[in-house]
Amino acid sequence: MRFAVDGWDPAYGSGMEAEGEILTESTATISVDIEMPAGKWRPVDPSPDCAPPGAVLFVDGVRRVEARVWIDDPVSADGEVPTEATPALCASYAAGVICCSGDRSHLVGAQMRRGLFSTAAHATDIVTRTGSYTAHRVAATTAVGAGPGSLMASLSQALQRRLGDIEMATAAEARSITHKHGADKHPDDDLLVIDGPLRGRQHLPRAIGYIKSHRTTYLPDELNAMVGRLEPGQRTPVFLMGTSWDRHTWYLRLPGEPGAPWSGVVRVECAADLPKTEVIRLAGQSQACLGKYASAAYKDSRSPQNLYPIGGLERELRHRLGDPKLLYRALRAASIRA
Numbered sequence: 001m002r003f004a005v006d007g008w009d010p011a012y013g014s015g016m017e018a019e020g021e022i023l024t025e026s027t028a029t030i031s032v033d034i035e036m037p038a039g040k041w042r043p044v045d046p047s048p049d050c051a052p053p054g055a056v057l058f059v060d061g062v063r064r065v066e067a068r069v070w071i072d073d074p075v076s077a078d079g080e081v082p083t084e085a086t087p088a089l090c091a092s093y094a095a096g097v098i099c100c101s102g103d104r105s106h107l108v109g110a111q112m113r114r115g116l117f118s119t120a121a122h123a124t125d126i127v128t129r130t131g132s133y134t135a136h137r138v139a140a141t142t143a144v145g146a147g148p149g150s151l152m153a154s155l156s157q158a159l160q161r162r163l164g165d166i167e168m169a170t171a172a173e174a175r176s177i178t179h180k181h182g183a184d185k186h187p188d189d190d191l192l193v194i195d196g197p198l199r200g201r202q203h204l205p206r207a208i209g210y211i212k213s214h215r216t217t218y219l220p221d222e223l224n225a226m227v228g229r230l231e232p233g234q235r236t237p238v239f240l241m242g243t244s245w246d247r248h249t250w251y252l253r254l255p256g257e258p259g260a261p262w263s264g265v266v267r268v269e270c271a272a273d274l275p276k277t278e279v280i281r282l283a284g285q286s287q288a289c290l291g292k293y294a295s296a297a298y299k300d301s302r303s304p305q306n307l308y309p310i311g312g313l314e315r316e317l318r319h320r321l322g323d324p325k326l327l328y329r330a331l332r333a334a335s336i337r338a
Contacts, residue, residue, distance in 0.1 A: 001124045002072040002335075028218050029242040035280060036237050041223055043234040050284035052292075053206075054101060054189035057108065057174055058309040061095035061167045061195075062317045063159055066327045069335070071120045088118030089155045090126065090133050090331055094317040095167040097174040098309045100293070105309060108174040111166045112320050117155045128330035130322065136162065167194070168201050175204070191285055195310050199245055202271035208282055209247070210290075211267040212305040218249075227251045228261030233291055235268075238283055246272035248279045252286055254294040256304035264294070264304050 032038045070085040096110035116126050116133040119140040126133040138158045140151075171192060191206055198209030217224050218241055226236060230253040238250045249269040256264040268286045270279055294304035300311055 001122065001126075027243075030218055030220070031240040031242075032219070032223060032237070034238045034240050034248065034276065035283075038220075038223065041226060041237055043226065043230050044237060044283075044287075046233050046287040047284050050281070050288050052289040053191040053285055055191075056100045056289055056293075056309075057171070057190055057192045058098050058100070058307070058313060059095070059167055059171045059174075059192065059194045060310050060313045060317070061093065061163045062314055062321065063091060063093040063163050064318070064321055064324065065159075066090045066092055066114075066324060067331045069116075069126075069331070071118055071123055073120075074122050086118060086120040086123075087151060087155075088116055088120065088123065089152075089159060090114070090116055091159050092321040092327070093159065093163045093166070094320055095163065095170045096313050096317050097170050098313045099174070100309055105312075107313075107316065109170055110317060110320060111170050112317075113162065113166060115159065115162060117158050119151065119154075126331070126334055128327075128334040130327050130330040133331075164200055168204070171201070171204060171207075191282075191289065193290070198247060198269050198271065202245075202247070202273075206282070207270065208286060209269040210307075210310075211269070212302065214262065214265075214267065227265055230265065232256070232264070233287060235283060235287055238279055240272065241269075242272075248272060248274065250283050250286075252290065254304040255291050256294060257297060266290075266305050 032041070036042075067090045069088050069090055071088050073084045073086070092112070092114045094110060094112040097108040099106055099108045114131055114133045116123060116135045117138055118135070119138050121137065123135045123137065125135050136158060138155055171194065175192070188206070191208065192204055194201060194207060194209050195212075196209060197211060198207065201207060201209075219227070219236075219239070223236075230236070230251065232253055232255040235250050235252040238248050241247060241249050247269045248271070249267055251265055251267055254264045254266060268283070268290075270282045274282075290307065293307040293309055295302070295306050295308050295311060297303045300306050
């Protein structure tokens, strides 16, 4: 397989066209009468009867495009040299779990992968002196008028799916050794906090998704106004949201410096098929423990939403990805040898 590396720094997009943005659904089916009727909605204070879990497991993943490459079409049967090439991504990605119990925390596990993402049917692994990039075939887009940006978006989505796979595998593996998390006396007394939507991981027990940023609003205007009035530690009542998948969700304000109406507000979600009592228990536990890990502005530019364990896990995982300049040079060297 012959290929060439795009000269643009991946941190600045592509010289061809910027990667397409993956947009969330713009509409959702909302049911607000889960915890209390819409006419009685009010901010929910933390319950003194809801004890924090014995251990909190934070799951997160990171990804980095090491280079955009071009894969030449194969040589024809009559030896004709190809004149076309297919764009592809070489990327590194990793996922890990950090366990916080009492005043201690430790890394439970981490997995790292490198991959080549391409629509080329003849794509094969790229072997460099710093490691191999496993080839992953991505179905070519068939959208009318689809251009390079759409193709790059498809490759980026394929990379994100692979990252989600190892996030789930890492989380499941961490759960298999719960007795090492400081909750050995009560093996079910833990909470799994997944950084990002819970989609695809709803089956994991005692799990919540943690969404730090907001691209749209979901509640009716009269209820959505309540979100900006939440005090630190307060949450909205639970509501059921359906888009391409269903989940229970609620808004929670973390402690932090005063700011815009939605400053410090996160959205938390759990599986749609859980009993109402379990959903409310998870909502209460999110109030009881997440605020403890809220970051300060002088330490994190994404405070307070970027929780300290998540920020620390991200730094550790990025370190494990390796030096991007070294990896890029290794890819360039491998392309010359191809």
